[in-house]
Amino acid sequence: MLDTLTIRRVGTDEASACVDALADVLIDCVEGGASVSFMWPLSRDKAQAFWRNVAEGVARGERALLIAEDEAGAIQGTVQLVLAQPENQPHRADIAKMLVHRRARRHGVAQRLMAAIEDEARAEGKTVLVLDTVTGGDAERLYTRAGWQRVGVVPNYALMPDGAFCGTTFFCKQLTPSARAA
Template identity: 75%
Template sequence: MTQAIRVRRVAAHEAARCVDDLADVLIDCVDGGASVSFMQPLARDKAVAFWRMIAGGVERGERALLIAEDGDGRIVGTVQLVLAQPDNQPHRADVAKMLVHRRARRRGVAQQLMAAADAVARDERKTVLVLDTVTGGDAERLYARAGWQRVGDVPKYALMPDGSLCGTTFYYKHL
């Protein structure tokens, strides 16, 4: 039987308490080959430092952090909205670090996270969202189904965790 997944926004005062669990998700995704800015092997201290930095951004109101929890309360997925934008773009947010632990994939977690990100963006009065993802990756289908518009590709934009080059595809969505 599949456990229910609960998606919620992490309050500023609790972001730091999520760091270790979020580090587990990040390490699992990088180990699984996800191109999310980190190389293999991803050391735990580096993953923890990253999430501490993100928690600081949440506490300062620069980011919204959403998590997906399984029935046991374990974090199995996450996504962020980068709310702090230049003065001429107060209506925009960047969607970042959409991560789902391999043990929770194919259960609609990513779809739930993206729907929740849309809702939070609306609450924050953001009307334009942007994101990028690996060209040809599984996430492209998710974003297309969720109403995102493909802008284009940049070949050889980044590295996969194993060091091979990958293209990046950019998307936007109007809310």
């Protein structure tokens, strides 16, 4: 799957067209137990509303949306770069909703999405990235391997989709500016 995977930034018009496919990925992740702001069961309407809101953020230039597509054009994963930050933090961005459908896991999709979103951040002139993830989960190991610095853990920060409490680990990464952004 990794050889035929395409990672790309979705434009303003296309973001709205991807809502249904992105809702499928989100629903699958929540059903699989991922703590990504939603509880199970996650209705299709709620998942679609979330992605419509993301598409509106893309249209306003507040977010960059990346997707990972297989050779048939099916979305296997996604990640966002939240560009809209306070006035005193123009150099910073948040990484949000790094999601990979369960059928595509363990094939390097998340690793490729993270490398691509870091490139997008550099192109946008961002030099400090932050994200959070479930403490002890697979994503925590992924971020550590990718050179992210663990900042700290907040116990009982969120709920798992089944209602159990989970800790959240916060990470940051310092980027060197790209020649394009400089």
